[in-house]
Amino acid sequence: MTGLPFKRILTIVVLLFFTAIDAKAQPVKKYLIKAGKLYDAVNKKFLLNQYVFVEGDKILNHQPADTKNYPGYELIDLSGSTVMPGLIDAHTHFLFMQKSGAPMESDIIEHSDADRLLRGGNIAESFLMAGITTVRDLGNSGQYLDVTLRNAIQKGWVKGSRMLVSGPIISPPGGQFGKLAEENKHLPEKEYSIVRSEEEARQEVKRHKEKTVDLIKICATNDNGLNFSIDEMKAIVETAHSFGIKVTAHATYDQVVRDAVLAGVDGIEHGYGISDSTLELMAKKAVYLVPTDGTFEGYKEIVDYAKSNISDEDIRGFVASTKERIIRAYKMGVKIVFGSDLYLYIPRPIGVAAKNALVSYVEAGIPLNEALQYGTLNAAEALGKKEKLGVIKKGAYADIIAFKGDLEKNFKQLIYEKLSFIMKEGVIYKK
Numbered sequence: 001m002t003g004l005p006f007k008r009i010l011t012i013v014v015l016l017f018f019t020a021i022d023a024k025a026q027p028v029k030k031y032l033i034k035a036g037k038l039y040d041a042v043n044k045k046f047l048l049n050q051y052v053f054v055e056g057d058k059i060l061n062h063q064p065a066d067t068k069n070y071p072g073y074e075l076i077d078l079s080g081s082t083v084m085p086g087l088i089d090a091h092t093h094f095l096f097m098q099k100s101g102a103p104m105e106s107d108i109i110e111h112s113d114a115d116r117l118l119r120g121g122n123i124a125e126s127f128l129m130a131g132i133t134t135v136r137d138l139g140n141s142g143q144y145l146d147v148t149l150r151n152a153i154q155k156g157w158v159k160g161s162r163m164l165v166s167g168p169i170i171s172p173p174g175g176q177f178g179k180l181a182e183e184n185k186h187l188p189e190k191e192y193s194i195v196r197s198e199e200e201a202r203q204e205v206k207r208h209k210e211k212t213v214d215l216i217k218i219c220a221t222n223d224n225g226l227n228f229s230i231d232e233m234k235a236i237v238e239t240a241h242s243f244g245i246k247v248t249a250h251a252t253y254d255q256v257v258r259d260a261v262l263a264g265v266d267g268i269e270h271g272y273g274i275s276d277s278t279l280e281l282m283a284k285k286a287v288y289l290v291p292t293d294g295t296f297e298g299y300k301e302i303v304d305y306a307k308s309n310i311s312d313e314d315i316r317g318f319v320a321s322t323k324e325r326i327i328r329a330y331k332m333g334v335k336i337v338f339g340s341d342l343y344l345y346i347p348r349p350i351g352v353a354a355k356n357a358l359v360s361y362v363e364a365g366i367p368l369n370e371a372l373q374y375g376t377l378n379a380a381e382a383l384g385k386k387e388k389l390g391v392i393k394k395g396a397y398a399d400i401i402a403f404k405g406d407l408e409k410n411f412k413q414l415i416y417e418k419l420s421f422i423m424k425e426g427v428i429y430k431k
Contacts, residue, residue: 028056029426031398032073034065035083037406041376041391044369046408052083054398057425062392076431081420082407084372085390086133086399088379089354091269091290091339094120094127094149094163095141100306100344104177105187113142120149123350124160130351131401133424134162134389136382138217138248138269139169140343142191147211162399162424164214164383168193169250170204170236171219172226176250192219198235201228205239214383216240217269220251220260227256233263246384248290254278261287267382269339274325276332283333288382291329292341293322295363298356302344323364330366337382338375355415368411398426 031054038050053060053073095116098107111119120141127135137146146165152158169175173196175188188194193208195201208216218236221227228236233249240247241264248267249260257271258278267288268274274282274289282289299315302308329336338361340354361371380390388397402421403414422430 030055030073031076031423031426032070033076033083033400034079035062035081035402036079037082037408038062038392039082039084039369039372039376039407041085041373042393044373046082046369049079050083052392052400054400054423054426057398057427059392059394059396059398059400061394076421078402078421081402081404082414083392083400083402083421084407085376085392085396086401086422086424087131087355087358087375088134088136088338088383088390089127089132089161089340089357089375090136090337090379090382091292091341092127092135092137092354093140093341093343094123094135094137095145096343097123097345098343100302100310101308102306105180105184108142108187108191109184113145116142117145117149120145121152121158121160124149124153124158124163126349126351127161127354128159128351128424128429129422130349130355131419131422132161132351132354133399133401133422134164134379134383134385136215136339136379137163137165138250139166140191141165141168143168144211144213147213150214159429164385166215166217166248167208167211167213169217169219170195170201170208172196172222172228174222174224174226176219176222176224178224195232198232201232201235202239205236205243205245209243209245213245216245216247218247218249218260218265220249220265221253221256223252227259230259230263233260233265237264246382248382257282261285267337270341271329272322272325274329276328279329279332279334282329283335286335288335288337288378289329290337290339290382291322291326291361292339292357293319293326293360293364294356295319295360298353298360301348301353302346305346306344319360322360326361326364326366330370335378335381336361336366336374337378338371352416359412359415362411368408397424399424 033052035050049065052062150163171192175192246266249265251257253273340357376390400423404418404420
């Protein structure tokens with residue numbers, strides 16, 4: 001076979017060059033969003049009749065609406081809606097699902113890594129289409145399957161919420177599994193990063209960094225009788241912080257929460273049984289709390305779907321205890337961050353149901369303007385992205401959502417049922 005003539009090769013190269021230039025020269029999309037009401041997450045207040053200017057993937061500005069013409073901008077009229085930054089869920093598990101009451105290992109046994117990735121892509125899309133434009137995904141994702149899914153979304157191969165991921169949870173031996181059958185005793189090493197010493201802890205953080213995780217999650221307790229020592233947690237925190245990586249801790253009762261805070265973690269997940277003295281310590285050290293709470297209706301939906309024998313009385317008792325805890329944290333000045341921790345099968349789209357946690361905060365007595373900040377600015381700060389996410393201001397990513405109607409007056413219905421607009425990084429997904 002003879003080669004192509006030199007002139008023909010040169011022609012092809014030149015055509016490819018100018019095609020590339022033409023692609024780069026495509027005009028940047030510019031939008032002018034007219035908001036009837038705009039939630040200002042920085043100042044925790046609602047503003048009337050605002051313009052939001054978007055160019056490409058960034059927000060240029062927001063200002064009071066006026067009668068001027070703005071050539072070059074496509075008008076998006078949301079004058080009958082409440083506009084706000086895209087929500088941020090700081091506690092998700094896109095690569096894991098469980099039926100209420102089923103053993104934790106069943107999902108891992110029954111589904112391959114490929115199954116979990118495909119299902120995770122579907123979950124990521126569900127969250128995005130519920131107005132949750134960013135998530136912090138905290139393990140139960142095999143060995144770095146979350147990194148794979150994050151990268152696929154970044155490349156545009158999968159439509160879904162922006163993901164910041166932790167990789168495998170760093171845990172004491174056994175992980176969070178209960179008693180495992182002999183043939184399943186290998187699962188903790190498959191699903192977690194198990195460490196047994198301070199040196200192993202340091203090495204595991206370094207391995208996570210090499211795998212390009214965005215943060216570290218630890219099990220301060222594995223809820224099966226094994227806890228990390230303060231020194232082991234310090235080894236994790238100091239190593240992670242030396243790389244500029246934040247650390248958050250699964251911690252479910254007071255002593256282990258306190259130990260994690262003393263070890264220097266940045267955040268506490270769950271924190272169901274926290275004393276006032278520990279909350280005071282968290283506020284003093286600026287350690288945030290992610291209350292992965294829910295509503296009675298939300299838990300009831302999960303229980304009924306699974307045909308579980310958990311009683312309504314038990315659900316109400318648990319919800320009451322979480323409400324009491326979050327109000328104490330709020331009054332003591334602890335920074336609170338929205339996180340759903342929803343990994344249980346339910347009949348509704350999982351992204352919509354994830355907003356149960358946000359609703360639960362309001363039902364507990366948190367003012368709406370505060371609760372919305374938990375799912376925007378506070379969450380962005382927990383992610384280390386406070387200038388880019390969770391706000392509508394110059395230079396932030398154009399992650400913008402809107403609810404048809406007045407969110408202040410009819411929050412519960414609108415947050416679930418009236419999402420009318422979704423934009424992530426300047427791309428419109430719902431209009």
